[in-house]
Amino acid sequence: MTVTLNDIHQAAQRIKPYIHRTPVLTNESLNEQVGAQVFLKCENLQKIGAFKFRGACNAVYSLTDEEAARGVCTHSSGNHAQAVALAARMRGIPAYIVIPNNAPSVKKNAVAGYGGLITFCEPTLEARESTLDRIRLDTGANVVHPFNDERVIAGQGTAAVELLEDIPDLDVIITPIGGGGLISGTSIAAMEIKKGIRVIGGEPEMADDAFRSMKAGEIIPSTNPKSIADGLLSSLGSLTFPIIQKNVEQIVTVSETGMIASMKFVWERAKIIIEPSSAVAIGVLWEKKIDLSGLKIGVLLSGGNVDLEKLPWQNH
């Protein structure tokens, strides 16, 4: 069983009342800079400031009323936690969120602000999983994984459907790659809607486990990566890896300085706030390791959640 375009279309219908239809922006300076025609799908302007809301929303609204009444749960301290909390609040059900006790308070506050019921745990994967498991057993809540979940993958694919409705003749779509949920959903949707479209992943050089997994033909786990792209530190999942192997043309790694330069350029010229994990997709074009000149390129800007007090181009 895998995710199909039909699943993605159903997800799009299901979540339509709850999400923003995000704009697709163009910018001449960016086009000149990278030598291509770039179409920015602005999921940074999505609710909770990231595409993650699409997948979480699809998962939450896929539940039967009986299932939903027991709530949903996940472990995350990032955008997915906020996404699950908000989707659950919209449906009027509890969201149990497991957060490591060393997570920045801004992240905890954001989840709490959307009504998420937080349980803190030690900052280890084991503690996160055992805490989540206890909550699931106690409450009967439905687990919504950040990426290794068909409902989530289908939800993430809905952004590409909208992008191709707006710009049907794209040659290439580039997305960031972390756990692989976004690029999985995107590639399934895009390759079915437009035959021959190329799907490329952007990944930080400093967290290049997906790049290495593709070379190795098996999942190489991410081991303590250090990148400013804090949304892209996860390893691939058992559901996402085979989709990526089948659909994704290649994964291109981007340096930290390339991400920072791309991020600042987009802020300055396109006047939108993107987070480093989004900048990695622009970074693929910026660093020109591969030749995409003259093509029509859709870029999934994944999110815009940034601490405005600590910008990566400023000294602190």
Place this chain on the structure above:
Amino acid sequence: MTVTLNDIHQAAQRIKPYIHRTPVLTNESLNEQVGAQVFLKCENLQKIGAFKFRGACNAVYSLTDEEAARGVCTHSSGNHAQAVALAARMRGIPAYIVIPNNAPSVKKNAVAGYGGLITFCEPTLEARESTLDRIRLDTGANVVHPFNDERVIAGQGTAAVELLEDIPDLDVIITPIGGGGLISGTSIAAMEIKKGIRVIGGEPEMADDAFRSMKAGEIIPSTNPKSIADGLLSSLGSLTFPIIQKNVEQIVTVSETGMIASMKFVWERAKIIIEPSSAVAIGVLWEKKIDLSGLKIGVLLSGGNVDLEKLPWQNH
């Protein structure tokens, strides 16, 4: 002779191939914060990062070929200078821009980047006007004033036409007020398109010449105002003041701290970059000096040109 809705519709047709149709964004957090339904018309996402491109573009493309061949000229160091330079480059004609020799180099570079032919002058109004006059006499270039020009006022009004196409049932439109070009064009368009709509101006407390002019019934010039809203320091013009007197319900002044708080909130929650001059329009809602609760409110976000190295909420 004044500007009519027909002029604005003609301007909209004229500039359509050259401008961005900017999106209208909504944000639940902002709605909750201010207690109203807010629709953000994102002219910060316009070309050159500000609504000014609309008026400049309309002026440049209103010229006959013979007039255009002699070029256009203006004195400005702000968004209008960039707007005239870019519109002229698009039409393939020279743009002579007079800039005071103490203007920040980032502004000079931006104008030069759009191909503007810069003449520096002493930083006094007299020097700016005499330098511009000399250029006009030497070249025969057409003067495009930043706001006291019917073509510019008509161009600025096109943003309100688009906003009301997208959201026809607005109760109120709020715009920032500097020289008055934006609010003049906006009020003419909006009040003709939707009978009974209220048009309100936002102005910095520290640069409240329009507020005082409305009270006095005559133009009170702006005298050396100090506000972070560097786009709103001009005095009203002989064309804009009568339109504002006739159409604008009231001008609401906003504190510097209210502008900074509004600006940061929009960056954080809506993930778009707005300049302080835009934040003054949000500031009207933020500070709640007048009761607009529960209404559907269009806010013209005028621009997004900000020095990312010097953000007003950071200590330097």
